[in-house]
Amino acid sequence: MSKEMTCIVCPMSCMLHVDFDGEGHICAVSGNTCPRGDAYARKELTNPTRMLTSTVKIHNAPYDRLPVITSSDIPKGKLFEVMEALRVVEVSAPVKCKDIIVKDICGLGVDILASRSMPQVD
Amino acid sequence: MRTIELVIIGGGSAGLASAISAYEHGIKDILILERDKELGGILQQCIHNGFGLHTFKEELSGPAYAERYIDKINEYKIEVKLNAMVTHLSKDRIIEYVTPDEGYVTLQAKAVILAMGCRERTRGAIAIPGYRPAGIWSAGTAQRYLNMEGYMVGKRIFILGSGDIGLIMARRMTLEGAKVLGVAEIMPYSNGLPRNIKQCLEDFDIPLYLSHTITRIEGKDRVNQITIQKVDERFQAIANTELTFDVDTVLFSVGLIPENALSEEADVTLHQKTKGPIVDETYQTDVPGIFACGNVLHVHDLVDWVSLEGQKAGISAARYLNHEVTSGKTIQMVAGEGLGYIVPHHINPSNVEKSIECMFRVTKTAKFVELVVKRDGQVLKRIKKRHLAPAEMERIVLTKDELMGCNESIRIEIGEVTL
Numbered sequence: 368m369s370k371e372m373t374c375i376v377c378p379m380s381c382m383l384h385v386d387f388d389g390e391g392h393i394c395a396v397s398g399n400t401c402p403r404g405d406a407y408a409r410k411e412l413t414n415p416t417r418m419l420t421s422t423v424k425i426h427n428a429p430y431d432r433l434p435v436i437t438s439s440d441i442p443k444g445k446l447f448e449v450m451e452a453l454r455v456v457e458v459s460a461p462v463k464c465k466d467i468i469v470k471d472i473c474g475l476g477v478d479i480l481a482s483r484s485m486p487q488v489d
Numbered sequence: 490m491r492t493i494e495l496v497i498i499g500g501g502s503a504g505l506a507s508a509i510s511a512y513e514h515g516i517k518d519i520l521i522l523e524r525d526k527e528l529g530g531i532l533q534q535c536i537h538n539g540f541g542l543h544t545f546k547e548e549l550s551g552p553a554y555a556e557r558y559i560d561k562i563n564e565y566k567i568e569v570k571l572n573a574m575v576t577h578l579s580k581d582r583i584i585e586y587v588t589p590d591e592g593y594v595t596l597q598a599k600a601v602i603l604a605m606g607c608r609e610r611t612r613g614a615i616a617i618p619g620y621r622p623a624g625i626w627s628a629g630t631a632q633r634y635l636n637m638e639g640y641m642v643g644k645r646i647f648i649l650g651s652g653d654i655g656l657i658m659a660r661r662m663t664l665e666g667a668k669v670l671g672v673a674e675i676m677p678y679s680n681g682l683p684r685n686i687k688q689c690l691e692d693f694d695i696p697l698y699l700s701h702t703i704t705r706i707e708g709k710d711r712v713n714q715i716t717i718q719k720v721d722e723r724f725q726a727i728a729n730t731e732l733t734f735d736v737d738t739v740l741f742s743v744g745l746i747p748e749n750a751l752s753e754e755a756d757v758t759l760h761q762k763t764k765g766p767i768v769d770e771t772y773q774t775d776v777p778g779i780f781a782c783g784n785v786l787h788v789h790d791l792v793d794w795v796s797l798e799g800q801k802a803g804i805s806a807a808r809y810l811n812h813e814v815t816s817g818k819t820i821q822m823v824a825g826e827g828l829g830y831i832v833p834h835h836i837n838p839s840n841v842e843k844s845i846e847c848m849f850r851v852t853k854t855a856k857f858v859e860l861v862v863k864r865d866g867q868v869l870k871r872i873k874k875r876h877l878a879p880a881e882m883e884r885i886v887l888t889k890d891e892l893m894g895c896n897e898s899i900r901i902e903i904g905e906v907t908l
Contacts, residue, residue, distance in 0.1 A: 373686075375687045417688065422636055432636060432638065432639040434550055436538055443692065447664070464552075482549075482550035482553050
């Protein structure tokens with residue numbers, strides 16, 4: 368069994384060819400022009416993760432939404448679960464960039480951080 | 490009438506960087522005029538991360554990237570006017586602006602940096618027939634509504650244009666619960682970054698229709714259906730390739746145009762390809778004392794290079810105000826085979842310290858080719874490139890020695906495949 372995928376590590380966008388053995392384990396990656404392509408293919412096919420950015424509701428601020436970001440990447444399959452959890456979060460200004468907005472979101476061991484500061488306005 | 494050493498029009502990434510570097514090079518009498526209610530420009534609505542990899546060696550969200558510069562502006566106590574809309578700019582650098590606090594104000598600047606950024610092309614610019622119902626947005630406007638004001642502009646979305654803004658919005662709307670039915674791109678390839686194709690479309694099974702465009706928008710009060718069609722190599726719709734989608738919203742991500750109404754009023758000459766001012770090695774336009782940087786000069790794909798350009802324009806404006814910029818012989822920079830344009834457009838070598846970085850875009854994708862730099866018709870150097878694409882701005886460094894030996898022009902072109 369095999370799979371084709373585009374490497375996204377750099378703009379070269381190499382077309383990667385991944386071969387699997389009978390049990391579905393990766394046995395070879397080819398088509399990459401540097402070692403980073405090999406590492407990317409293995410990570411993406413075994414444990415794909417993404418950084419998530421979104422917004423939460425904020426009160427007494429110049430805008431109604433505060434942009435937030437995960438403190439590190441989370442499993443790709445958990446994106447919608449985290450979005451759902453953020454839907455009910457409300458905070459009040461002032462907020463500093465990198466303040467923890469939600470600790471250990473969905474039990475993933477990852478925090479939700481403010482991705483900008485917002486002053487208080489009345 | 491108040492006189493100010495340096496006025497910067499626009500408080501986005503280019504304006505902020507130019508103000509900071511002008512200050513650090515000795516100019517203390519600086520005023521930034523910003524039309525929005527806070528500094529930061531478009532970065533404030535770009536909540537996704539990936540900004541600052543070159544400048545700060547880390548990936549930041551747009552607002553976090555802007556904050557680093559805004560903190561510096563505050564630290565230096567550089568004067569900023571918010572909600573300040575510049576209405577006129579003359580060639581002798583008289584600026585008129587309006588704010589709710591001051592009303593109508595006229596001032597004289599000794600130097601001006603144009604940092605107004607760019608605008609999105611609209612549906613009107615690409616002439617799609619149909620009624621004019623609600624539910625049609627430029628992608629960037631929808632982005633501001635969603636990320637800053639907290640409004641979803643629709644539930645069933647189709648996106649025209651596969652540039653990065655369109656792709657980022659496809660993911661963002663999907664995460665917020667909308668159904669994105671597809672993205673159509675008139676070109677046979679996407680101009681977006683491969684990582685955005687992967688992480689914004691493929692991750693969410695959003696189809697990308699290459700060589701397709703929207704040919705019909707239905708709905709009288711609100712959009713209710715669109716039709717896309719395949720196009721031939723001359724971008725003409727092909728009959729019997731129609732696909733229809735029931736949607737309530739269409740987002741347009743069909744390119745950006747530098748916003749140069751003020752520049753034109755000040756008699757600044759614009760370049761046909763970039764739609765931005767023609768500038769020299771100091772980022773000065775053909776109107777003395779008026780400089781330009783960032784997306785008002787040419788549309789960039791990475792904010793890091795906008796900041797860098799702002800920084801250079803700020804230093805140049807400081808040198809100009811200190812009478813350190815000299816006039817003299819200029820070299821024309823010529824975009825040869827395969828190149829769309831080169832910035833700066835001409836260079837006076839006596840103002841170049843050690844070297845100068847020239848930025849350009851290619852007109853089509855190429856792999857394993859060489860860039861050929863010709864000085865007065867003779868090959869000066871060849872630079873191997875593994876990968877070139879119109880979506881990615883390229884840079885090339887010319888040393889002072891290389892420039893000093895030039896009489897008329899330097900031409901950059903794409904040469905042979907070098908495999």
